[in-house]
Amino acid sequence: xxxxxxxxxxxxxxxxxxxxxxxxxxxxxxxENIVVLDADLMxxxxxxxxxxxxxxxxxxxxxxxxxxxxxxxGLSATGKIPYAHTFGPFASRxxxxxxxxxxxxxxxxxxxxxxxxxxxxxxxxxxxxxxEDIGLMRNIPDITILExxxxxxxxxLIKQIAAPFGVFYIRLLRKNAIKIYxxxxxxxxxxxxxxxxGDDVTIVATGIMVDEALKAAEELNKKGIFARVLNMFTIKxxxxxxxxxxxxxxxxxxxxxxxxxxNGLGSAxxxxxxxxxxxxxxxxGVNDLFGEVGPESYLRGRFNLTKEEIVKxxxxxxxxxxxx
Amino acid sequence: xxxxxxxxELKKFAINIRIESMKAFGNLGFGHxxxxxxxxxxLAVLYGDxxxxxxxxxxxxxxxxxxxxxxxxxxxxxxxxxxxxxxPLEVLMTLNKPGTRLPSHxxxxxTVGVDMTTGSLGQGSSLAVGVALGHxxxxxxxxxxxxxxxxxxxxxxxxEAASYAAHAGLDNLIAFVDYNKxxxxxxxxxxxKPFSISGxxxxxxxxxxxxxxxxxxxxxxxxxxxxxxxGKPSVIxxxxxxxxxWKYCETAASNHHVTVSKEQMxxxxxxxxxxxEEVMI
Numbered sequence: 245x246x247x248x249x250x251x252x253x254x255x256x257x258x259x260x261x262x263x264x265x266x267x268x269x270x271x272x273x274x275x276e277n278i279v280v281l282d283a284d285l286m287x288x289x290x291x292x293x294x295x296x297x298x299x300x301x302x303x304x305x306x307x308x309x310x311x312x313x314x315x316x317x318g319l320s321a322t323g324k325i326p327y328a329h330t331f332g333p334f335a336s337r338x339x340x341x342x343x344x345x346x347x348x349x350x351x352x353x354x355x356x357x358x359x360x361x362x363x364x365x366x367x368x369x370x371x372x373x374x375x376e377d378i379g380l381m382r383n384i385p386d387i388t389i390l391e392x393x394x395x396x397x398x399x400x401l402i403k404q405i406a407a408p409f410g411v412f413y414i415r416l417l418r419k420n421a422i423k424i425y426x427x428x429x430x431x432x433x434x435x436x437x438x439x440x441x442g443d444d445v446t447i448v449a450t451g452i453m454v455d456e457a458l459k460a461a462e463e464l465n466k467k468g469i470f471a472r473v474l475n476m477f478t479i480k481x482x483x484x485x486x487x488x489x490x491x492x493x494x495x496x497x498x499x500x501x502x503x504x505x506x507n508g509l510g511s512a513x514x515x516x517x518x519x520x521x522x523x524x525x526x527x528x529g530v531n532d533l534f535g536e537v538g539p540e541s542y543l544r545g546r547f548n549l550t551k552e553e554i555v556k557x558x559x560x561x562x563x564x565x566x567x568x
Numbered sequence: 569x570x571x572x573x574x575x576x577e578l579k580k581f582a583i584n585i586r587i588e589s590m591k592a593f594g595n596l597g598f599g600h601x602x603x604x605x606x607x608x609x610x611l612a613v614l615y616g617d618x619x620x621x622x623x624x625x626x627x628x629x630x631x632x633x634x635x636x637x638x639x640x641x642x643x644x645x646x647x648x649x650x651x652x653x654x655x656p657l658e659v660l661m662t663l664n665k666p667g668t669r670l671p672s673h674x675x676x677x678x679t680v681g682v683d684m685t686t687g688s689l690g691q692g693s694s695l696a697v698g699v700a701l702g703h704x705x706x707x708x709x710x711x712x713x714x715x716x717x718x719x720x721x722x723x724x725x726x727x728e729a730a731s732y733a734a735h736a737g738l739d740n741l742i743a744f745v746d747y748n749k750x751x752x753x754x755x756x757x758x759x760x761k762p763f764s765i766s767g768x769x770x771x772x773x774x775x776x777x778x779x780x781x782x783x784x785x786x787x788x789x790x791x792x793x794x795x796x797x798x799g800k801p802s803v804i805x806x807x808x809x810x811x812x813x814w815k816y817c818e819t820a821a822s823n824h825h826v827t828v829s830k831e832q833m834x835x836x837x838x839x840x841x842x843x844x845e846e847v848m849i
Contacts, residue, residue: 279705303701303736311694311728318698321676321684322706341688342725346695350685351677 261290332358332374362502363543373535379507442470460554524564582612594833604644637692638717639673690723719751734773748810781806
């Protein structure tokens with residue numbers, strides 16, 4: 245794995261969905277078993293170019309997510325490698341039983357992409373704002389949950405998961421990400437990337453919170469606090485080794501996620517810590533609330549998904565660390 | 569057309585499916601007798617004649633597939649598979665026992681010859697559509713057979729799958745509805761009326777037939793007709809009796825999942841053996 249953090253974290257020109265479609269078209273050109281499934285969100289997911297190039301390998305079933313997942317599972321039973329995608333809430337809670345049984349329990353080979361995670365659903369509002377998709381998926385045995393942070397990581401991961409057999413959930417930011425990695429970076433599923441080293445505290449972040457975590461680390465640095473930042477892009481299986489190492493070496497952890505703090509990244513990290521190396525820990529995330537409508541900038545503040553909140557939680561965790 | 573000899577053979581096969589699954593139910597003390605017995609004749613026609621399968625090569629790529637979305641018909645399917653030679657008949661005695669390869673609901677990862685894992689009603693329909701689409705993509709000349717329960721048709725997912733199957737023109741998909749009139753809590757007409765099942769499928773763009781689901785000749789002919797229909801999926805609505813073949817079960821008020829004592833098992837087997845003798849005359 246060579247993941248090279250960029251020094252210039254700016255908004256990317258290419259949308260994540262464009263990179264997603266391009267990666268799938270590359271895969272499809274090499275492997276005739278690659279098929280894609282849509283549920284009337286082909287345009288939103290940026291998949292029109294794929295459907296034009298590979299019409300016979302595109303199955304847009306219409307507005308029926310449960311059927312889409314079942315059809316994907318059935319296709320995989322005949323040797324196809326399906327990628328099914330729709331907005332996050334429809335790709336997770338809407339068809340949870342189908343993912344659990346027809347994909348997971350039945351041991352079928354399916355990749356499911358849920359887009360617009362958490363507050364990035366913005367103007368679609370609370371009905372479309374998944375703060376619980378990771379939580380749902382974590383309860384499916386053997387599933388792999390990935391949250392690619394930028395187009396470089398997305399492209400690498402989408403291509404990597406074509407070969408292994410199993411059920412994969414990809415939490416996809418659909419529009420423009422902040423560039424975190426230099427082009428050509430490669431990643432190992434299940435291994436966190438250390439973006440910044442430090443010994444005072446570890447900030448474990450995923451998705452849009454990675455950039456916030458790095459900004460928070462810069463703020464903390466000015467105060468003489470040196471934070472380690474881990475990009476935990478694989479939420480399951482979680483990188484226990486990196487978490488235990490961080491716990492042992494920094495003795496304080498703050499997790500950051502664009503998701504409910506219940507059953508998401510924070511919970512996954514906490515489970516590792518309490519069983520292996522108990523140390524003070526704080527969670528930044530949505531505090532058990534439903535979503536609401538608004539611009540993303542407003543929602544980030546509304547749900548405390550900000551660098552300021554991370555700095556605050558780091559200060560809290562450091563006080564707890566001192567008291568020990 | 570089936571000849572007299574073949575008709576006799578299939579009738580015998582159906583009764584033997586009931587006898588062998590009854591032994592497993594009796595050994596266990598309970599089970600989904602009603603829905604296993606109502607579908608036995610169709611299973612006999614499928615495994616006894618129609619389906620292109622090879623028990624020696626159960627994963628043969630060009631085989632016909634059978635997906636029972638009513639996964640609780642597992643015991644009847646296991647009996648059919650054992651009689652067909654997929655595994656020894658003795659294995660049927662392990663039904664639902666700890667560590668068994670024969671769970672109450674079908675599991676493709678446990679049972680040789682079972683093509684799909686099912687049990688949560690409705691889901692087998694989409695899985696079958698996916699399998700049929702996969703075979704179309706591979707230009708295989710095979711069929712996917714799907715068994716649906718009548719109560720199961722209350723699941724919305726069935727109609728999602730039905731809608732897309734017709735849109736995709738899946739003429740390699742042939743579905744059966746085991747219209748035995750009863751669901752777990754009682755009669756469909758009292759719980760959630762089915763109205764015209766074939767009418768519903770027809771309006772969804774399917775070719776539909778209504779037949780006697782306990783007449784092997786009618787079942788065979790309906791499948792042959794379904795195969796002649798191009799450009800659309802077919803459904804065969806089987807007029808059946810829940811618990812068919814065991815009078816006690818046929819007439820029991822609640823016969824979805826029943827307890828089976830050793831005495832009842834012996835009684836039922838005796839009854840079924842008489843039916844076997846009648847076929848032989």
